[in-house]
Amino acid sequence: MAFEPDYDFWLLDLDGTLVDVEWSYTREVFDRVGDRLGREFTDREADILWNGLTGSRDRQLEEWDVDPREFWDAFHEEEDPLVRAEQTYLHDDAAFVADLDAPVGLVTHCQEFLCEPVLDHVGIRDWFDAQLCCTEETGWKPDPNPVERVITDLGVAHNGHQGVLAGDGANDVGAAWNAGLDAIHVERVGHERRGQCVLGDYRVQSFDDLY
CATH class of the missing domain: 1.10.150 (DNA polymerase; domain 1)
Known part of the structure; x- marks a missing residue:
C-alpha cells in the first residue's frame, strides 16, 4: 500500500514509538x-x-x-x-511530527504522572493539540474509546476526515482499525525479538521510510 501523507489528522503512541528508555x-x-x-x-x-x-x-x-x-x-x-524522564530519549526519526500540517493527538498507555515529565524532558509537548493517558476509565488500546476521545478533543469530525494512528505495537494497530483509522506500525524491536509479525496498513522500521 503506497503511503498517503495527506491525512486530515494524526494520532501517535508515545513509548516505543516516539521515545524509548535506556x-x-x-x-x-x-x-x-x-x-x-x-x-x-x-x-x-x-x-x-x-x-x-x-x-x-x-x-x-x-x-x-x-x-x-x-x-x-x-x-x-x-x-x-x-x-x-532523564533516562528517556527521542527517536531521531520522530522529528517529522513537528512538521505535520494537521491536528496531532497523543494516545498513550504511559500514565500521566510519568508522561508529563517525559514530554518536558524531550521537548515535544507542543507537538500535540490533544493528548490522553489511558486509564481503566478510558479503556486501553486496542479499545477504540481512548482514540475516539482524542479525535473529539482535536475537533475533527470522524466522518469525512481521514486519520491515521502510528504506534509500535499490535495494540496500536488494533486501536486504529477499531476506530476506523489507518494504522502505521513502526517496528522498533525487530520481528525476531518480538516473536511475531505485526500487520498494519503501513509497516516501517523507521518513520523516515514513509517519505
Missing part, C-alpha cells in the same frame, strides 16, 4: 518490582512487559501467575517520574 532504567525497575512481589523477572520477561511484545500485558502476567493489579501497583510505586 535499558538500565528498565532493568532496575523490574529488579525492585521483583523484590516487592517476591519474584524475579528475567531480562526477556522485562523486555516482553516493557515493550508489550506479546500484546496484552495483563494477559501475559496472568500466564506467568502474576496478579496484574499487584504488579502494576508495585510497578508504579517503583517508577520515579524524574529519573524516568
Whole structure:
C-alpha cells in the first residue's frame, strides 16, 4: 500500500514509538518490582512487559501467575517520574511530527504522572493539540474509546476526515482499525525479538521510510 501523507489528522503512541528508555532504567525497575512481589523477572520477561511484545500485558502476567493489579501497583510505586524522564530519549526519526500540517493527538498507555515529565524532558509537548493517558476509565488500546476521545478533543469530525494512528505495537494497530483509522506500525524491536509479525496498513522500521 503506497503511503498517503495527506491525512486530515494524526494520532501517535508515545513509548516505543516516539521515545524509548535506556535499558538500565528498565532493568532496575523490574529488579525492585521483583523484590516487592517476591519474584524475579528475567531480562526477556522485562523486555516482553516493557515493550508489550506479546500484546496484552495483563494477559501475559496472568500466564506467568502474576496478579496484574499487584504488579502494576508495585510497578508504579517503583517508577520515579524524574529519573524516568532523564533516562528517556527521542527517536531521531520522530522529528517529522513537528512538521505535520494537521491536528496531532497523543494516545498513550504511559500514565500521566510519568508522561508529563517525559514530554518536558524531550521537548515535544507542543507537538500535540490533544493528548490522553489511558486509564481503566478510558479503556486501553486496542479499545477504540481512548482514540475516539482524542479525535473529539482535536475537533475533527470522524466522518469525512481521514486519520491515521502510528504506534509500535499490535495494540496500536488494533486501536486504529477499531476506530476506523489507518494504522502505521513502526517496528522498533525487530520481528525476531518480538516473536511475531505485526500487520498494519503501513509497516516501517523507521518513520523516515514513509517519505
